[in-house]
Amino acid sequence: MEKAPKSLRLHIGLFGRTNTGKSSYLNMITGQSVSITSPFCGTTTDVVEKTMELLPLGPVVFLDTAGMDDTSPLGITRVEKTKKALASSDIALLILENGIWSEYEQTLLDACTLQKTPVILIVNKIDQAPPDGKWLERLQSFSVPVLVASCCDGNRERYIMDLKKALIELYPEDYLSSDSILCDLLPPTKDDLPLVVLIVPVDMQAPKGRLILPQVQSIRDCLDHNAAVSVVTSEDYPRFLTMLNTLPDLVVCDSQVVDQMVKDTPPSVACTTFSILFSRFKGNIEVLAEGSGRLSNLREGDAVLIAEACSHHPMQDDIGRVKIPRWIEENCGPGILIDSCAGKDYPTDLEKYSLIIHCGGCTLTRREMLWRIEQARAKHIPITNYGIAISVLRGVVERTLSPFPDALLAYKKTLIAVDSKDLG
Ligand code: SF4
Incomplete structure (x- = not known):
């Protein structure tokens, strides 16, 4: 303990x-x-x-x-x-x-x-x-x-x-009665154990000799709910699938390889990302999915806050400081201002942002993550999470949100609202 x-x-x-x-x-x-x-x-x-x-x-x-x-x-x-x-x-x-x-x-x-x-x-x-x-x-x-x-x-x-x-x-x-991170997404057990495949990166940014908290907690969640779990790297994942007699019931990957996972995973298999799982476990997935709709109409001069709940020394090609800003520019065009914050320093002057993109918040309590979401909502600032935003920016959100129909609906509704506003 x-x-x-x-x-x-x-x-x-x-x-x-x-x-x-x-x-x-x-x-x-x-x-x-x-x-x-x-x-x-x-x-x-x-x-x-x-x-x-x-x-x-x-x-x-x-x-x-x-x-x-x-x-x-x-x-x-x-x-x-x-x-x-x-x-x-x-x-x-x-x-x-x-x-x-x-x-x-x-x-x-x-x-x-x-x-x-x-x-x-x-x-x-x-x-x-x-x-x-x-x-x-x-x-x-x-x-x-x-x-x-x-x-x-x-x-x-x-x-x-x-x-x-x-x-x-x-x-x-x-x-x-703490909620499950992912096991409620599995089919009810009959004779066979449900199988979850976790795709984790083992690269420069992965901590040496250990897994990070969302990965460890997901493994523990599977064991707690009598599900079998396999852990593979994204490079080995396609080969691993060919070794299986039956398809997995759920595949979860790190957001950075989400497009590759979607490409490699048969359409009948549910798949999502750790960050999306944590958007539900720690926060409010519907609100965060709704917020991601704002990515479709960011314009030059808009400011985006990228918030991480823990502080770490940024590595080359850092997800929050390099990759997400790059994908935003590729999707929305140049001139979007990006701010970032880390650890406990969540700003109070949120009103200057057009969108907040928050990490999975694995080191926060659920209450604290919900409070951060509430701070944004109180100021009418859309807020989303890394996993959902990256899925939107990589064009695979319909697939990665499909295990969460209400969240997918919330995302689609915002898109319709944004479209009609742009037309109007
Ligand atoms: S707190 Fe956020 S940035 Fe830190 S490990 Fe967890 S999800 Fe990643």
Whole structure:
């Protein structure tokens, strides 16, 4: 469990005013000095992450944030990071100063309600003074769990139990019954095992000695659902097909070789890409398919944001920085401005873009990816994903989206809308 990828861990964010003891509370719960603490305001300057196994919940990651009332010179940057941490939290712990409930706390609670993030209110430092009964009653009227805590009164075990109990009550359903990445696309099993073929590149850009997360998770998904899975390189794929007695039930490839896969795969066999699978697993495939329609009418001067959720050193012929821009130019003509961002730095000024093309987001939680999609939608900016965009640009989208009829329909509807707008 200690090795569970961060994106599959329950994200628990700690929020509150500066110096309410968020870091001390986290240190008390984890039993370690994860965050630096001091009596001075603004000691936590960045989001501090701590992964741990919190039984019986399983693998979690705590996000210790700077207070949103941070008015120090670097405060604005910290507050932005804290807001992003709120967007990626599955559950928020709002740490309170005894006796204080002001507009600040109400705003945080309202933000959680708006984002449908479950909240636990924690009255900290009760060793300094017992909380006033009337004030506690007010907190309880918000219909969210209210806990009390102290880092120095010797009741650590009790506070940990209280927190675990509250977390279990609020545990988001999608963590209890996680969706399959691809196995629901397979025919129901009779006597034979369904067969999935994964085409993975083993080239300069592939990490040495290992597979990347979407590939590993897809293999595990097949094993979890009693499907046989074969992994081949794109060069070996045609020869591998000739060795089989029966055709595969599903073929999945890296987006960069999608046109080759479509060419080599018999028309009766369903095929798609890892990135498209992740557009559904992490995000909203219909919305992302709809967004890809914008590729058909990009014009000179339009700006496109290419967003990746992890940062890596760009290699020669990098997919996000070189290949997608090149394919956009080939399809849409010159003069389209391309910006890129990586890691946690998802921009807030999205309105300047005509289209956002996001990677599969395998290192993000589903909640965080959905939040990114929502940020674009709130500003009416079409957003799509690498796999869908590349399939459109390579002319094979009808094939790679065919396992997802609703998404294919969403894509086609946008095309019709774009056509009639252009005619009109
Ligand atoms: S770029 Fe996106 S899809 Fe690719 S490994 Fe990073 S987070 Fe995962």
